[in-house]
Amino acid sequence: MQRKEFQLGDIVEMKKPHPCGTNAWKVIRMGMDIRIKCTGCGHSVLLPRTRFESRMKKVLVAAAENGSD
Numbered sequence: 911m912q913r914k915e916f917q918l919g920d921i922v923e924m925k926k927p928h929p930c931g932t933n934a935w936k937v938i939r940m941g942m943d944i945r946i947k948c949t950g951c952g953h954s955v956l957l958p959r960t961r962f963e964s965r966m967k968k969v970l971v972a973a974a975e976n977g978s979d
């Protein structure tokens with residue numbers, strides 16, 4: 911089973927897009943639960959880590975590549 915790599919600030923794609931039509935979510939909180947925010951409408955969702963990992967498709971933009979430093 912492949913472990914998914916992600917970190918705070920990453921923009922991720924989920925298996926199902928948000929009803930607003932956007933499928934790019936920013937990871938805004940890491941812990942036992944993961945909070946992601948829809949980059950389209952700003953709606954945020956809290957998911958248990960296991961559920962987040964099963965629903966996440968891939969990292970679109972890694973925070974490390976995104977940062978200015």
Ligand SMILES: [Zn+2]
Nearest residue numbers: 928930948951
């Ligand atoms: Zn949305």
